[in-house]
Amino acid sequence: MEHPAMPTQTKTRPSATRDAGPVATGSPSPATGGATSGITVSTRNGVTAVTRNGVTNEAKLGDTPVTALHGYDDQRPLAPSRGLTTRASSLHLRDAIFERSLRLANRFRVIRTIDVAAACFPERPFKASLTAAQRAVRGMVKRGLLRRYRTDRFQTVYGLTQPGVDWLGDHGHDAASSVRRVSDMTNPEHRLWAQFLVVCSWARGLRAVTESELLHDLNANAKAGTRNGSSKAVQGYITVSVHRRGASVRKHLRPDAVAFDVEGRGVTWFEVDRSKRGSDRQADLAALVGAIGNKLADGRVLRRVVVMCKTERIERDAVRVVEQLAAACNQLVLTEGRRHIRRQSDGVYEVMAAIPVKRQDSRTALIDEQVGHVIVQMLPIWLPKVRIDVTNKWSTDGWFGDNYLPYKRPANLSLWRVPGSPLVPTDDEDGDDG
Numbered sequence: 001m002e003h004p005a006m007p008t009q010t011k012t013r014p015s016a017t018r019d020a021g022p023v024a025t026g027s028p029s030p031a032t033g034g035a036t037s038g039i040t041v042s043t044r045n046g047v048t049a050v051t052r053n054g055v056t057n058e059a060k061l062g063d064t065p066v067t068a069l070h071g072y073d074d075q076r077p078l079a080p081s082r083g084l085t086t087r088a089s090s091l092h093l094r095d096a097i098f099e100r101s102l103r104l105a106n107r108f109r110v111i112r113t114i115d116v117a118a119a120c121f122p123e124r125p126f127k128a129s130l131t132a133a134q135r136a137v138r139g140m141v142k143r144g145l146l147r148r149y150r151t152d153r154f155q156t157v158y159g160l161t162q163p164g165v166d167w168l169g170d171h172g173h174d175a176a177s178s179v180r181r182v183s184d185m186t187n188p189e190h191r192l193w194a195q196f197l198v199v200c201s202w203a204r205g206l207r208a209v210t211e212s213e214l215l216h217d218l219n220a221n222a223k224a225g226t227r228n229g230s231s232k233a234v235q236g237y238i239t240v241s242v243h244r245r246g247a248s249v250r251k252h253l254r255p256d257a258v259a260f261d262v263e264g265r266g267v268t269w270f271e272v273d274r275s276k277r278g279s280d281r282q283a284d285l286a287a288l289v290g291a292i293g294n295k296l297a298d299g300r301v302l303r304r305v306v307v308m309c310k311t312e313r314i315e316r317d318a319v320r321v322v323e324q325l326a327a328a329c330n331q332l333v334l335t336e337g338r339r340h341i342r343r344q345s346d347g348v349y350e351v352m353a354a355i356p357v358k359r360q361d362s363r364t365a366l367i368d369e370q371v372g373h374v375i376v377q378m379l380p381i382w383l384p385k386v387r388i389d390v391t392n393k394w395s396t397d398g399w400f401g402d403n404y405l406p407y408k409r410p411a412n413l414s415l416w417r418v419p420g421s422p423l424v425p426t427d428d429e430d431g432d433d434g
Helices: 090-108 113-120 126-142 163-171 177-185 188-203 212-224 279-290 314-330
Strands: 040-041 048-052 055-057 059-061 064-066 147-152 158-161 207-210 238-244 245-252 257-260 267-272 299-311 340-344 348-359 363-377
Touching: 048 113, 048 147, 055 257, 090 113, 090 126, 090 147, 090 158, 090 163, 113 126, 113 188, 126 158, 147 177, 188 257, 188 267, 207 212, 207 238, 212 245, 238 279, 238 314, 267 279, 279 314, 279 340, 299 314, 314 340, 314 363, 340 363
Parallel strands: 267 299, 299 363
Antiparallel strands: 040 048, 048 055, 059 064, 147 158, 207 257, 238 245, 257 267, 340 348, 348 363
16 A cells, blocks of 8 residues: 655755854754763854853964853763872772771771771761772681671671781781670670770870770789889779768779870860769769869879760660759768869760869969869760661761761860871871870
8 A cells, every 4th residue: 555655844954154254143042962071152252162160261363262151060970089199009098097997906806887987988988988988898808817796786897817917017017806705795885885996096196005905004003113023003093982771992094995185184084984883983982073173093193984885774874863862962062182073065074173282472372163064975886886878767867067076066175276287297297006
């Protein structure tokens, strides 16, 4: 069956003279993009100009420069930043990440991915930091430098293997394998959080150590200060009077971790509370808060007590202990040896003491002065649960961009130092893992 022929329409194009000048138009033609590197726009005079990343390159018609119309611009995004690779090669950065992570595993014997994120990438937003840490840990596990374990509480932890020890040895560091010790750990949650606070303190530019490292240093210094190299072992960092069952008992207390102030001889004392305190531990906390402003075993001064709580119930219990102590102390006249505790904000309390000051007439006056703070806050238990994909339901708040780690900085103190990259340190950065 034959179809009738469709009538044809002849398309005509207005003739144009080759190499003729541009034709003036009544309105500007839309911007056109093709294989050219910029966006070319047409002006009312028919002359083109190129605008790229907010900079207009003037086109010329003869000797007369003209610019593009206002409102036209290159809408393409700027080239992505290369980050640290502009300051160091990717191979150097990989080795720096491996070295820092493996030394962390050798020092603490067991680590988590979030420890690597805080130690190597504190300057990045949390998701970017966690992504980089996961990539680094996968690479070290694949090469056999770290070994992965799962605890009884379903936490993923990593131990240093013998190939990891050899890798550190090749880079000038002494180390020992920790896989046998990690394999025997059932629930190292307390030590994991304590060492995480130490790593966070490093990121803020503070020197910090765990309980075991502190006692090792105290006893090493004690032995070095004796003639025959032997002395009584140091059992605690501070000695307090604990009021318990109607009696006062002298007791040595030890922190879970400590951080040393950059300026002065102040010390921040960390307590990691994974469970509700019983009556004895509540009395210890009250005595510790009452000792703020006193000297410690190494001659430094206790300036802050930070209680990190795993649950809201534990946090409320710790706040109640501080509030009860404040109510009992504030009823008394502030004299030498006593403390007044005042609430600054949620979970933050300032501690006042009467400091004796000698006057010019040789008399002594007591002046009220702030000697430290008590800070009660939640452990960031939600951060290790964050997932990078769309299934994530946990918040990323509490990272180094917020005033939260290693503790909430009181309003009357200086702001936290913004973390920089420890992988490519600048000349003015001090060592952070002392």
